Structures are given as structure tokens and as C-alpha cells.
Amino acid sequence: xxxxxFTVAASDGRARTGVLSTPRxxxxxxxxxxxxxxxxxxxxxxxxxxxxxxxxILGNTYHLMLRPTAERVRRMGGLHRFMRWEKPILxxxxxxxxxxLSKISKVTEEAVTFQSHLDGSRHVLSPxxxxxxxxxxxxxxxxxxxxxxxxxxxDETRAADAMRRxxxxxxxxxxxxxxxxxxxxxxxxxxxxWEHLRRESAERMIETGFDGYAIGGLAVGEGHExxxxxxxxxxxxxxxxxxxxxMGVGKPIDIVEAVYRGVDMFDCVLPTRSGRHGQAWTWDxxxxxxxxxxxxxxxxxxxxxxxxxxxxxxxxYLHHLVKANEILGQVLLSWHNLAFFQALMAEMRAxxxxxxxxxxxxxxxxxxxxNAP
Amino acid sequence: xxxxxFTVAASDGRARTGVLSTPRxxxxxxxxxxxxxxxxxxxxxxxxxxxxxxxxILGNTYHLMLRPTAERVRRMGGLHRFMRWEKPILxxxxxxxxxxLSKISKVTEEAVTFQSHLDGSRHVLSPxxxxxxxxxxxxxxxxxxxxxxxxxxxDETRAADAMRRxxxxxxxxxxxxxxxxxxxxxxxxxxxxWEHLRRESAERMIETGFDGYAIGGLAVGEGHExxxxxxxxxxxxxxxxxxxxxMGVGKPIDIVEAVYRGVDMFDCVLPTRSGRHGQAWTWDxxxxxxxxxxxxxxxxxxxxxxxxxxxxxxxxYLHHLVKANEILGQVLLSWHNLAFFQALMAEMRAxxxxxxxxxxxxxxxxxxxxNAP
Numbered sequence: 001x002x003x004x005x006f007t008v009a010a011s012d013g014r015a016r017t018g019v020l021s022t023p024r025x026x027x028x029x030x031x032x033x034x035x036x037x038x039x040x041x042x043x044x045x046x047x048x049x050x051x052x053x054x055x056x057i058l059g060n061t062y063h064l065m066l067r068p069t070a071e072r073v074r075r076m077g078g079l080h081r082f083m084r085w086e087k088p089i090l091x092x093x094x095x096x097x098x099x100x101l102s103k104i105s106k107v108t109e110e111a112v113t114f115q116s117h118l119d120g121s122r123h124v125l126s127p128x129x130x131x132x133x134x135x136x137x138x139x140x141x142x143x144x145x146x147x148x149x150x151x152x153x154x155d156e157t158r159a160a161d162a163m164r165r166x167x168x169x170x171x172x173x174x175x176x177x178x179x180x181x182x183x184x185x186x187x188x189x190x191x192x193x194w195e196h197l198r199r200e201s202a203e204r205m206i207e208t209g210f211d212g213y214a215i216g217g218l219a220v221g222e223g224h225e226x227x228x229x230x231x232x233x234x235x236x237x238x239x240x241x242x243x244x245x246x247m248g249v250g251k252p253i254d255i256v257e258a259v260y261r262g263v264d265m266f267d268c269v270l271p272t273r274s275g276r277h278g279q280a281w282t283w284d285x286x287x288x289x290x291x292x293x294x295x296x297x298x299x300x301x302x303x304x305x306x307x308x309x310x311x312x313x314x315x316x317y318l319h320h321l322v323k324a325n326e327i328l329g330q331v332l333l334s335w336h337n338l339a340f341f342q343a344l345m346a347e348m349r350a351x352x353x354x355x356x357x358x359x360x361x362x363x364x365x366x367x368x369x370x371n372a373p
Numbered sequence: 374x375x376x377x378x379f380t381v382a383a384s385d386g387r388a389r390t391g392v393l394s395t396p397r398x399x400x401x402x403x404x405x406x407x408x409x410x411x412x413x414x415x416x417x418x419x420x421x422x423x424x425x426x427x428x429x430i431l432g433n434t435y436h437l438m439l440r441p442t443a444e445r446v447r448r449m450g451g452l453h454r455f456m457r458w459e460k461p462i463l464x465x466x467x468x469x470x471x472x473x474l475s476k477i478s479k480v481t482e483e484a485v486t487f488q489s490h491l492d493g494s495r496h497v498l499s500p501x502x503x504x505x506x507x508x509x510x511x512x513x514x515x516x517x518x519x520x521x522x523x524x525x526x527x528d529e530t531r532a533a534d535a536m537r538r539x540x541x542x543x544x545x546x547x548x549x550x551x552x553x554x555x556x557x558x559x560x561x562x563x564x565x566x567w568e569h570l571r572r573e574s575a576e577r578m579i580e581t582g583f584d585g586y587a588i589g590g591l592a593v594g595e596g597h598e599x600x601x602x603x604x605x606x607x608x609x610x611x612x613x614x615x616x617x618x619x620m621g622v623g624k625p626i627d628i629v630e631a632v633y634r635g636v637d638m639f640d641c642v643l644p645t646r647s648g649r650h651g652q653a654w655t656w657d658x659x660x661x662x663x664x665x666x667x668x669x670x671x672x673x674x675x676x677x678x679x680x681x682x683x684x685x686x687x688x689x690y691l692h693h694l695v696k697a698n699e700i701l702g703q704v705l706l707s708w709h710n711l712a713f714f715q716a717l718m719a720e721m722r723a724x725x726x727x728x729x730x731x732x733x734x735x736x737x738x739x740x741x742x743x744n745a746p
Binding site: 038039040042043044045047067068072075076077082083084276295296298308312313314316317319320321323324326327328330331332 | 411441448450681687690696697703
């Protein structure tokens with residue numbers, strides 16, 4: 001294990017910045033991973049995604065196993081070649097989408113049986129099958145264990161059961177993953193909002209031993225306050241010498257609070273999804289380009305951005321594209337938002353290296369409220 | 374008049390190749406103009422459009438006058454600056470979309486009154502207003518006279534009336550356009566499929582005097598055979614020393630037949646529209662990427678293309694994107710199709726220059742049938 005060297009270059013309070021080195025390239029942390037659900041970061045070419053500064057993207061096991069199927073991706077040379085992304089890819093285990101998108105027919109100790117949201121067909125996902133899909137068929141660089149999670153709020157017994165099953169599935173995931181030089185396996189902490197369950201989960205994960213440690217089961221309905229409370233204790237339970245990954249988070253303000261508390265990696269559909277709906281994220285908070293106040297605003301979203309979408313187009317033009325429901329509007333706003341998220345991570349890496357994360361966090365939080373409705 | 378020098382470098386039979394020089398750049402003819410209906414060539418950035426080799430694009434007066442309005446485009450610096458396209462733009466007069474998209478409430482000698490297809494609001498388009506919108510507000514490089522056209526088949530009296538009104542509106546368009554150094558005005562020939570009406574129309578246009586001469590009122594329901602019959606006589610009626618532009622055409626095979634008969638310029642929504650619907654144009658004819666036979670086809674659409682969409686992505690990946698209804702599929706196929714249309718024009722320019730247009734035409738026609746259903 002520990003195939004991927006992880007170097008923490010600087011710490012500032014609980015926050016840290018460093019580099020996770022993989023055979024396909026370095027991942028600068030804190031890192032944001034754009035989500036490439038079905039083999040595409042929605043609406044964007046890989047060149048556009050790379051231009052935002054993304055070091056790694058995420059692929060969804062659930063979507064890919066259903067369409068075009070993991071076996072077909074393998075026959076086409078693996079996920080990197082299929083979608084033309086040469087840098088690292090992390091794949092999730094499929095567990096979250098099985099819960100959120102499909103109709104589950106049965107969860108047993110052995111596996112979860114579910115129906116496809118596309119055509120109702122029946123599929124089985126076990127820890128062993130998830131490893132086969134991620135590591136062997138898709139050819140992911142960072143593989144996630146299969147876990148069971150519960151939507152919050154949940155009762156404690158239910159949360160404890162899912163956490164313990166996740167721990168056992170973590171053992172089986174590791175056994176099935178085996179010894180690999182060029183791929184890494186991350187475990188997933190569960191336990192809802194209960195500190196003692198999060199601690200038990202962390203202890204079990206450390207016992208198993210992973211290349212990285214994810215915090216799962218958050219951003220599933222508990223709200224910002226409850227999530228931050230968990231982040232006050234959960235990251236510190238995980239090994240300091242391995243990357244910590246907060247799954248499915250989130251809004252810029254959530255990401256900043258998590259980095260401040262020691263998290264290294266993130267993924268979220270928010271920048272691309274909100275971009276497709278006319279929303280642009282800025283240092284002054286989110287804005288909706290559909291708003292009439294932008295109709296004749298000749299300024300770009302971010303004149304200092306390295307990305308054309310942010311730098312070269314007027315808000316007036318983006319307003320027009322969104323109002324006219326033009327695909328180019330979805331492309332440009334998705335692209336801008338990903339560039340903004342990457343710029344945010346770069347700013348935090350610099351703030352941590354320079355020992356001013358506390359000030360950055362305070363300044364960011366107040367600026368983000370400027371465009372609040 | 375004659376502000377834009379037009380040089381015919383070589384002729385081959387009736388076909389010719391040359392350059393139309395404008396202050397914003399040279400247009401190599403025969404030229405294909407991608408359609409940027411509402412201030413965007415649908416789904417593509419201007420950099421992607423430019424990469425296909427397009428020297429000029431088309432903008433739609435009808436769409437832009439309704440949204441965001443021509444006055445707003447003017448306040449934003451004109452259409453070139455608004456959409457970030459620095460090379461030439463030709464705008465149509467609005468007449469065709471008024472007929473095809475809106476509910477016309479009244480056509481008089483003075484103007485056409487119509488209802489917006491967007492919100493039902495009432496608008497008036499006269500020759501003078503069309504000139505104001507195109508030349509002064511949008512800032513088009515090539516302005517089209519306002520014309521009246523009829524869907525085919527039509528009766529001869531109706532076609533003759535519309536042709537004669539178009540001629541009178543051509544006079545008014547020219548008077549309103551006035552003397553301009555950096556912009557050109559094109560007239561439009563009408564007359565349906567009747568040779569004597571096309572001749573009368575051409576004579577009236579020459580009497581008026583334009584910078585270029587368009588063939589209008591085709592590709593409106595008459596079919597390929599009837600269109601080619603008109604092209605057997607119509608282009609030769611128009612001055613040989615000015616560019617001839619066949620409006621709204623068309624399929625590659627139609628374009629080749631028209632170039633063969635002396636036409637220099639084309640525009641059509643086909644490459645972008647069919648791209649959004651999963652269709653790719655190739656030298657062997659159109660293919661639908663949704664077809665299961667492409668599911669594991671590892672070859673690109675055109676390995677020799679200068680454009681990434683055509684060269685770098687496997688048909689298997691494009692098949693997956695189309696099946697999954699991913700925006701990137703629409704982007705890549707629109708981009709590929711525009712690159713194919715530009716490659717077709719480049720091949721014809723070379724064929725004419727080398728005196729082998731007849732052979733090119735015959736070879737192209739037979740190859741285009743290869744993928745026929």
C-alpha cells in the first residue's frame with residue numbers, strides 16, 4: 001500500500017497543502033476534482049477542463065457500468081483513453097448513486113441489488129465487483145471502496161449498522177483490490193453526525209489500512225452547520241500522512257471550511273450543474289446570469305482568469321445566451337465555474353503556504369455573501 | 374459600390390475560385406458560411422468555428438432584432454464585438470425567418486408586419502429598417518436587401534408578384550444603405566423555378582447595381598431536382614465579376630452541384646443542426662452516430678482533419694455521448710460537421726484551380742451514396 005507518495009509541504013493550523021504523486025501526474029492539494037459522470041465533464045472538452053488547472057477528475061462507476069458498461073470501456077482501452085483524459089481519474093464505488101438514483105431492490109451483507117434508472121434492468125454491486133469495475137475495467141487511478149451510506153437525518157442504529165457494514169466492505173474491497181503499484185485504494189469513513197461512530201469507523205479503516213481516507217455520508221441532507229460540526233472532529237481522526245477526501249462537497253464556502261479543518265480533496269457536480277442553469281460562481285458569491293441587471297453589463301466574469309470563458313465574454317453576452325437557452329451559454333458557464341473552483345483551490349494552497357489561511361477564510365466568507373439575495 | 378474587391382483566380386467550366394476581400398479579412402470562394410443564428414454558431418466557441426477554416430459567418434437579423442434586440446447589440450459594440458467574431462459577418466435581411474418562423478399579420482408594399490415567435494409581440498420590417506438593423510446596429514460586413522419570398526410550389530402570378538416587390542425593395546434597400554466604404558450590399562434574385570422570372574429579376578438587380586448577387590427562394594420545398602434545374606440557368610444570369618451567393622443551401626451534394634454551376638457562397642444550418650441530432654457528415658455520406666454499429670468503433674471521424682472533434686475522438690465515444698444525450702456530443706458533432714463542410718469547400722477550390730472540378734463532382738456524388746440507407 002501507499003503506492004502514491006503524499007507530501008505535505010506546509011501546514012497552517014489544521015489546514016495543509018501538498019502534492020499527491022501518481023504515475024499519471026501530480027495532484028496539488030487541496031484539490032478539486034471536476035465530476036465526469038458518464039465519461040464526460042458535462043458540456044466541456046478535456047482541453048477546456050485541463051485549461052482550468054484541474055489535476056484530476058472523477059468518474060462515476062454507477063453511470064459507466066450501466067452505459068456504455070465497464071466491459072465496453074475496457075474494450076475501448078479504459079476510461080482515460082475512451083474519454084481522452086490523460087491525467088489521473090478517481091472513480092467512486094457506485095454506492096452513492098445506487099442509493100440516490102436507482103431503485104434498490106435489496107441490500108444484503110453480500111451485495112446491493114438495484115434497478116437501473118435508465119431502463120429498469122437489474123444489477124448487482126458487491127465490493128469485489130466494484131473493485132473489478134474500477135480497477136480492472138475502467139482503469140481508475142484512485143479506487144474507492146464500496147460503502148453503504150444513509151441519508152441524514154437517520155437514527156443512530158441505522159447509521160451504526162451502515163458504518164460497520166462499510167467497514168466490512170472496506171476489508172473485502174482491500175482484499176479484492178490486492179497489491180497494485182500504479183493504482184491506489186481509498187477507504188470511506190461513515191457514521192453520520194455521531195462523533196463516536198465516526199471514531200469507530202476511522203479506527204476500523206486504519207486497522208484495514210488504505211492509501212487515502214475519505215469522509216463519506218455528508219452533504220446528504222444534514223445542512224451546512226451540521227456538516228461543519230462533523231468536520232470539527234472527523235478529519236483529525238484520519239491519518240495525517242495520507243490524503244483526506246470529503247466526498248461530494250460542495251459549495252465554495254463548504255470547501256473553504258473543510259480545507260481549514262484539514263481536508264485535502266473534494267469533488268462536486270455543483271460548478272457544472274449550476275453552470276448549465278445559468279449560475280456563475282464569483283469571489284463575491286454566486287450570480288444568476290439570467291438576471292436583467294446583466295443585460296448590458298460589458299464586463300467579463302473574471303478579467304484575470306486564464307480561461308477564455310471567464311475572461312473574454314461580457315456578462316451581457318452570457319445573459320443573452322442564457323436567456324436564449326443556447327448551448328454555448330451552458331458550455332461557457334460550466335467552464336467558468338470549474339475555473340473559479342480551481343482558482344479557489346490555488347488561492348487556498350497559497351494562503352496555507354504563506355500562513356494566512358485564517359485570514360483568507362474570514363475574508364472569503366464575508367465576500368461570498370455580497371451577492372446574497 | 375463595389376467596395377469589396379472580388380478576384381476570380383481560376384475558372385473550370387462554369388465553376389470558379391477566387392477571393393472576396395473585406396476590411397475584416399479575405400473570404401476564399403467557393404465559401405461556406407456557418408450560421409450563427411442568435412449571435413452564436415450553436416454549441417461552439419468562436420475559436421472552434423475559426424479552427425474549421427471558416428472565413429465568414431452568417432447572423433440572423435430576425436432573431437437578433439427580437440432578442441437581444443439590434444439596439445442592444447449596438448450598445449454592446451456591434452455584433453462582432455458582442456459575440457467575439459473578428460472576421461466578416463454576413464447578415465440576412467430577416468425576410469426568410471419572418472416567413473418561416475413568425476405569424477405574419479400583414480405584407481404591404483411598405484413593409485411586413487409580423488408577430489414574434491418568442492412572445493407574440495408585433496414588429497415591422499421594411500427595407501429601410503432592415504438596412505438600419507444590419508448596417509448601422511449590428512454592424513454587418515455584408516448586408517442583404519429585404520426581399521419577399523414564396524414557398525414552393527407556388528403559382529406563377531404569386532411568384533412574379535413577390536419577385537417584382539423584391540426588386541422594388543432592392544431599390545429601397547440600396548437607397549437606404551447609401552454609400553459605404555467598409556460594408557457591402559447584396560441583392561437577391563427571386564422568381565421561383567420560372568426561367569423568365571429569374572431573368573427579369575436578374576435584369577432588375579443589375580439595373581439597381583449591387584456588390585454581390587444572391588439566389589433566393591430555393592431550398593424552400595422544391596426538391597433537389599428542381600433546384601438543380603434552376604441552377605442550370607440562374608447563376609449565369611448574374612454578373613460574372615461579382616460573388617454569387619445561394620442562400621440557405623444546403624446538403625454537401627447540393628453545394629457541389631451549385632459550385633459546379635458557378636455559385637461562390639453558401640450558408641446553411643445543416644452541419645450544426647444535424648450535429649446536434651447525432652449526425653456526422655463524411656466523404657462517404659452522412660452517418661448517424663446513434664447507430665449500434667459504432668458502439669465499439671475505435672476509429673475517428675476523420676484522422677486527417679485539423680480539428681480535434683474529427684481527429685481525436687473515437688466513433689465509439691461519440692456514440693456513447695449521443696446515446697447518453699451529453700452536450701459534449703452535440704458540441705463535437707457540430708464542430709466536426711463544420712470542419713467537414715470547410716474541407717469540402719477547400720477541396721473544391723483546389724479542384725477548380727487544378728481544372729478537375731468535373732471529376733471531383735462525379736467522384737463526390739458516388740462516394741456520398743456509400744452510407745445511404
